[in-house]
Amino acid sequence: MSTLEDVALVAGVSRASVSRVVNGKPGVAAHIVEAVTDAIARTGYVPNRAARSLVTRRSDTVLVVVSGSDTSRAGPWGPGELLADPFFGRVAGGLMSSLRPRDIHPVLMLAVTDDERSRVLSYVREGSADGVLLVSAQAGDPLPQMLTDAGLPVVLFSRPDHPLPLSYVDVNNRAGGALAADHLVARGCRSVGIVTGPLDIPGAEDRLLGFREAMARHGVAYVPSAPGTFSVESGATAMEALLTQHRVDGVFASNDNMAVGAILAAQERGLSVPDDVAVVGFDDSTAALMCRPTLTTVRQPIETMSAEMARLLLERLDAPDQRPSAAIFEPVLVERGSA
Amino acid sequence: MSTLEDVALVAGVSRASVSRVVNGKPGVAAHIVEAVTDAIARTGYVPNRAARSLVTRRSDTVLVVVSGSDTSRAGPWGPGELLADPFFGRVAGGLMSSLRPRDIHPVLMLAVTDDERSRVLSYVREGSADGVLLVSAQAGDPLPQMLTDAGLPVVLFSRPDHPLPLSYVDVNNRAGGALAADHLVARGCRSVGIVTGPLDIPGAEDRLLGFREAMARHGVAYVPSAPGTFSVESGATAMEALLTQHRVDGVFASNDNMAVGAILAAQERGLSVPDDVAVVGFDDSTAALMCRPTLTTVRQPIETMSAEMARLLLERLDAPDQRPSAAIFEPVLVERGSA
DNA sequence: CCCGCAACAGAGAGCGCTCTCTGCGCGCTC
DNA sequence: GAGCGCGCAGAGAGCGCTCTCTGTTGCGGG
Structure with a gap:
């Protein structure tokens, strides 16, 4: 492996000049640039990241943390459960599309146990990552607090459950809920219900809120609800309750997995x-096309949102003293077969 | 941020001794260990990874590369498409379970374009990662070759499409195909067909092979097949062909997505x-429980396999001159409603 | 009583890079 | 023609760590 020194020797210039050329610094004479470029090609030189990182105190790496509760790890598919939801892959894809052009790479970490959470902290303290992108599927997650306390640049996917001075991206969940309500009413549904997500998650609560508000605007004061956990089975169970107790003819399930469960439960009856x-x-996930009828759903542009999330972090890294900001995306109703 | 020097000062010992304690090296007097431990706690010292990496020439980081073809990036869900399959999340989960205990972290990278492929190479050349874990969804992927040529420790998920001196994990795809055939025959199906995956992918070919061999053992010489692309829609299309042209009463779809498509197509008729x-x-993915009837499927233990994959890489890093090895896992038939 | 050896602490070099600071030479002005 | 400033290359320090090598201490044996 060749070093700056080697390149300098071959090019007949100083280490400093090679460094300037490698980093595209201005104020280098053309003939030197050429000599160095040539020498780099001849030696196959690749800068050593650790050495650079040591002096610049930046790692060109960000930490992507998927945070969840203890239970989420031990699903039917074992330890991969938390990540088995296509949601995370789509988020990862979006992040990478913003990160790649800047040549910054994501390191993946799970934060489920306390041990893992403290590992996240030390990882960043080590200087191994410049900032954190946090996707939390957990209510009352202590991690956002811990990270901002440590003064680290953090961007969240989803609004934090209590106000914190950090940036985040989110979809306008209330508007999404309203979209669903308006559509069900427009279809002529007379008795609508909602399958909620875990209500300690802000997004789930907002969807409920938006749905209820819109129904109120349509003159419906009471909307029966049944709680779910975002899983297919929980959607089915909740749907059964709604069907038996309220004879609903229209249901808004707060995510696609539960909507699939709801459809299956209805058809079973x-x-x-x-x-x-x-x-x-809600989501427009891959599951939306796997069921029959295909799912009418509120689309949140996950890739766009996560790309923006990474962009916000990058912005923070460039200007650390900037105030945190939020990017809220407007959802869109995608009409298919189920409503 | 405090350094070794600070800790040494506080503890009243030399930098070297602190280093020894931090790294758990033997031959340090108990009172020194205590003084250092104490000083570390007081200063909140965390070793700097870049500095350590610079001298040890190891990064304690591995690169996880998801390789795919150009088209796979531009699906209906945009740039995240390739990763939207729960498969990748489950692989990631498995990898991390092996990596975490060793405090080694995965960096995620996509390799779809040539530019991205060469980025993978330079990333490792920079010393930013000690090895590569490659999950290739692409036939004729040049990356495995490129990486072994560069002399890097690599482990693959799935057998490479031409022999290469590297380690890999895989499921016994032929046995899996046979499992499906035996089950269909045992159920009393008289006219069975197969929906294959892209046949330039070794795994897809092996599933076909194993299925055909087993059918031959059951006295069936000819098995009609229809090609798919591992997507739900391709499964539906292939199923229609099989149904019209061969009036099949039993079908083996080479992955769960296509099986879901096949079920939908059959029900549509x-x-x-x-x-x-x-x-x-085939797979026992999350989709297997999202359809009705629930999917009878050949389970491959993805988390276990990817955990082993990481273990093989770790082994290689510890003993670089070891010969590459393959770990083949036996699939299991999971009987549910669809067969 | 002195020598030898083990057991362990400390000194110091150096990993590959960036960046400031110095110095040199050129062209300009007065 | 001397002085000044500017543009640009090189020298050198040092980022935080590891690791080898040297030095010191304390013990046992001759």
Whole structure:
């Protein structure tokens, strides 16, 4: 492996000049640039990241933390459970699209146990990452607090559950809920219900809120709800409750997984979707096309959102004293077969 | 941020002794260990990774590369498409379970374009990662070759499409195909077909091979097949072909996505699954529980496999001159509703 | 009583890079 | 023609760590 020194020797210039050329610094005479470029090609030189990082005190690396509760790790698919949701892959894809042009790379870390959470902290303290992108699937996650306390640049996916001086991206969940309500009403549903997510998660609460508000605008004061956990089975269970107790003819499930469960539960009872009961989901995930009828759902642009998330972090790294900001995206209703 | 020097000062010892204690080296007097431990706690010292990496020439980081073809990036869900499959999340989860105990962290990278492929190479050349874990969804991927040529420790998920001196993990795809065939025959299917994956992918070919061999053992010489691309829609299309042209009453789809598509296509024609036509999938992915009937499928233990994959790489890093090895896992048939 | 050896602490070099600071030479002005 | 400033290359320090090599101490044996 050749070093700056080697290149300098071959080019017949000083180490400093080679460094200037490698980093594209201005104020280098053309003939030197050429000599160095040539020498780099001949030696196959690649700068050593550790050495550079040591002096610049930047790592050109960001930490991507997926945070979840203890239980989420031990699902039917074992330890990969938390990440098995396509959601995370889509987020990762979005992040990378912003990071790649800057040649910054994401390191993946799970933060489920306390041990893992403190590992996240020390990883950044080590100088191994310049900032943190946090995707939290957990209510009351202490990590955002810990990280901002440590003075680290952090960007969240989803609004934090209590106000914190950090940037985040989110979809306008209330507007999304309203979109679902308006659509069900426009379809002619007379008795609508909602399958909520875990209500300690702000996004889930907002979807409920937006749905209820819109229904109120349509003159419906009471909206029956049944709680779910964002899983397919929980959606089915909640749907059964709604069907037995409230004879609903329209349901808004707060994510696509639960919407799929809801459709299956309705069909199991011999009901037709959307004729007997219409179902609207949320996310527009890959599951939306895997069921029949295909899912009418509120799309959140996950890739765009996570790309923006990375962009916000990059911005913070460039200007650390900037105030945190939030990017809220407007959801869109995608009409398919289920409602 | 405090340094070794600071700790040494506080503890009243030399930098070297602090280093020895931090790294758990033997031959340090108990009172020194205590003084240093104490000083570390007081100063909140965390070793700087770049500095350590610079001298040890190890980064304690591995590169996880997801390789795919150009087209796979521009699916209906945009740039995250390739990663939107739960498969990758499950692989990531498995990898991390092996890596975490060793405090080695995965850096994620996509290798779809040539530019990205060469970035993978330079990343490792920079000394930023000690080895590569490659998950390739692409036939004829030049990356495995490039990496072994560069003399890097690499472990693959799936057998490479031409022999290469590197380690890999895989499921016994032929045995999996046979499992599906045996099950369909045992159920009493008289006319079975197969929906294959892209046949330039070794795993997809092996599933076909194993299926055909087993059918031959059951006295069936000819098995109609229809090609798919591992997507839900391609499974539906292939199923239609099989149904029209061969009036099959049993189908093996080479992955769960296509199996879901196959079930939907059959139901669209008014056929009952499994009574009119039985469907067996492959993977046991999250999709297997999202359809009705639930999917009978050949399970490959993805988390276990990817954990082993990371373990093999770690082994290679510890003993670089070791010969490459392969770990082949036996699949299991999971019987549910569809067959 | 002195020598030898083990056991362990400390000194110091150096990993590959960046960056400031110095110095040199050129062209300009007065 | 002397002085000044500017543009640009090189020298050298030092980022925080590891590791080898040297030095010191304390013990046992001759």
